[in-house]
Amino acid sequence: LAKTTQPISMDSYEGQEVNITCSHNNIATNDYITWYQQFPSQGPRFIIQGYKTKVTNEVASLFIPADRKSSTLSLPRVSLSDTAVYYCLVGGGGSYIPTFGRGTSLIVHP
Amino acid sequence: EAGVTQSPTHLIKTRGQQATLRCSPISGHTSVYWYQQALGLGLQFLLWYDEGEERNRGNFPPRFSGRQFPNYSSELNVNALELEDSALYLCASSLSGQGGRNQPQHFGDGTRLSIL
Numbered sequence: 001l002a003k004t005t006q007p008i009s010m011d012s013y014e015g016q017e018v019n020i021t022c023s024h025n026n027i028a029t030n031d032y033i034t035w036y037q038q039f040p041s042q043g044p045r046f047i048i049q050g051y052k053t054k055v056t057n058e059v060a061s062l063f064i065p066a067d068r069k070s071s072t073l074s075l076p077r078v079s080l081s082d083t084a085v086y087y088c089l090v091g092g093g094g095s096y097i098p099t100f101g102r103g104t105s106l107i108v109h110p
Numbered sequence: 111e112a113g114v115t116q117s118p119t120h121l122i123k124t125r126g127q128q129a130t131l132r133c134s135p136i137s138g139h140t141s142v143y144w145y146q147q148a149l150g151l152g153l154q155f156l157l158w159y160d161e162g163e164e165r166n167r168g169n170f171p172p173r174f175s176g177r178q179f180p181n182y183s184s185e186l187n188v189n190a191l192e193l194e195d196s197a198l199y200l201c202a203s204s205l206s207g208q209g210g211r212n213q214p215q216h217f218g219d220g221t222r223l224s225i226l
Contacts, residue, residue: 034215
């Protein structure tokens with residue numbers, strides 16, 4: 001069962017780049033890593049997914065080292081509206097048990 | 111394209127009662143997942159249904175159960191409600207590929223269950 005660890009909280013300022021790292025030491029070979037954003041009283045929203053190396057879309061980048069034991073979500077030039085909780089998700093090995101991290105509360109200051 | 115819809119938005123029950131929560135997946139999605147999110151905590155996996163079958167369940171007692179219908183919608187039933195069952199219950203759906211393991215999940219906005 002893949003266990004994930006993330007920082008509980010982070011602070012940043014508008015216009016800065018934010019990097020949030022998730023540790024997942026016992027990730028299974030077939031598991032992808034997915035990141036979600038959650039605002040209060042809403043369900044999580046898909047941000048990005050990757051397997052290895054680097055993935056980039058219009059809102060974020062995801063960096064995964066060769067050993068895949070961690071991943072880093074990179075948000076370029078954050079704004080106040082990026083204040084939210086960010087979760088990483090990995091699969092659960094032989095039988096799929098989605099395991100979310102406890103989430104990282106990102107606060108973006110003016 | 112309509113997203114994942116959940117009903118009701120809010121549900122208030124008393125201890126010992128039974129609750130039924132409903133979820134309609136995105137059209138074309140055959141996998142449905144249920145999660146519990148207690149206040150201030152992360153998402154705890156409850157159940158995964160795919161193609162009408164329960165594929166896996168998390169570490170929750172048997173009074174948490176559910177089913178998936180032929181149209182891929184799903185119900186979560188919670189029997190003998192306890193105070194600690196108060197939480198936001200989230201449903202997500204995905205395409206079914208490799209057992210749905212690596213398909214991005216798309217979430218509804220949840221049902222807030224309050225136990226008095």
